């Protein structure tokens with residue numbers, strides 16, 4: 565589709581970010597909203613697909629030629645073409661609306677394994693050509709944007725199919741996958757219990773947790789801290805952090821049956837809801853803390869395949885970079901702050917107001933394009949060992 569003028573036209577539009585408040589408006593009264601949602605999506609989905617496909621096309625040739633990457637590219641091209649068949653459809657044609665929703669489900673299913681398949685492509689490149697630091701920087705830049713784009717496209721598809729599809733009725737207070745009154749403490753407890761179960765199974769031990777809540781805006785507030793959010797996103801972030809924190813604590817105290825507990829604080833401020841998770845797992849040296857968010861570093865060696873060749877037994881360790889993307893998706897963040905030799909604090913920042921929780925979307929433009937063309941900047945700070953006797957390059 566690259567040299568197709570229609571593709572270039574859609575790629576020339578900037579994606580339109582929605583806020584959680586806007587997403588909830590689509591979930592208002594029934595019918596009028598399905599038509600509005602359809603008219604928005606038949607333009608916005610191809611715009612978002614075309615924008616990220618422009619960046620896929622800019623990847624280094626030897627990565628693009630990897631079988632797994634070529635397959636992902638073909639899925640995007642096919643899905644782009646399929647949505648375009650609705651470009652001039654009649655929004656009042658209910659049968660067409662039903663067909664559109666069914667097509668979205670098929671597209672979502674086609675893209676189910678994109679994360680694993682792209683990770684496989686990176687491994688194929690590593691095994692066949694090796695990867696220099698320049699290429700690694702570009703792959704890191706691309707994958708952050710590619711996975712954020714995918715999170716956003718799946719959010720649009722999930723909302724439309726949940727609100728207007730023939731799916732089982734979900735929790736009647738939820739709007740699609742959004743909970744307008746998400747009790748943060750409940751998600752923290754759920755994710756802790758599930759991570760603890762895995763930790764107990766694997767290590768036969770797991771740290772306890774102490775959770776404190778603080779509502780800074782209404783002191784002495786006994787009510788739960790609630791906010792508009794997507795519980796499944798928050799769960800994904802917390803589950804990953806709990807697994808990593810528990811692993812650090814158990815491995816740092818191999819002999820102790822009495823493990824230092826995890827401390828979690830949930831604070832509702834004027835703008836932010838902040839979840840702080842503290843562990844005494846020995847921490848990470850500063851020299852390695854960035855690596856935790858690198859896709860390359862966390863790309864496991866050729867994963868062990870189970871006998872029947874099904875999905876790899878070992879995960880790809882993309883959990884932390886993807887969790888940070890989920891936190892950033894609605895303009896929050898995920899930050900690790902570590903004290904080597906003692907432990908690590910993880911901070912999840914979330915926007916309290918749905919009107920401020922806007923999607924953070926990659927935009928294809930000359931800045932993005934330049935990231936794929938120019939060599940990484942020569943550092944304008946000294947590097948170890950480069951003294952006066954070395955000529956400047």
Ligand SMILES: N#Cc1c[nH]c2ncccc12
Nearest residue numbers: 805808809812845847908
């Ligand atoms: N995420 C996360 C972590 C939470 N605690 C950690 N300790 C060592 C390495 C990574 C982590």
